[in-house]
Amino acid sequence: MRLLDIKNGTVIDHLPPGTAFKISRLLKLEGYNDVIGLLINVESTKYGKKDLIKMEGRGLSEEEINRVALFAPNATINIIRNSKVIKKVKIRLPDTIRGILTCPNPNCITNKPRENVENIFHVISRNPLKMMCHYCERTITPEYFKLK
Ligand SMILES: [Zn+2]
Incomplete structure (x- = not known):
């Protein structure tokens, strides 16, 4: 087995260069x-440079995949069994994200703890990525994403 090869687990590929630390924190x-x-700043034939995260013995939940998608919309998830890729999944951010992002608008109903309203954001543009709060219609781009 080569160094950093995964036997049974997950490899998240095609992360934008420099995002692996952030994504490892949010996972x-x-x-x-x-x-x-x-793996940081690895040469990639497709996108120039990329990051990768390799995890032995761990998968990703649907919510975790959505968290990754917010910062790495072109990522690929490889499921590894017995050192072989048995499944490759291209990440796709759903049109609506619930409960992951917080709204930056202090007057938004989702920021009133007493109301206990779940955050809902709609994708209004994918390239570049823009999301809109369901309640106050505030638009946010990735540099303003704040995770719950
Ligand atoms: Zn809002």
């Missing part, structure tokens, strides 16, 4: 007690 990989590989 809460710190403290995980099996092999984790972060």
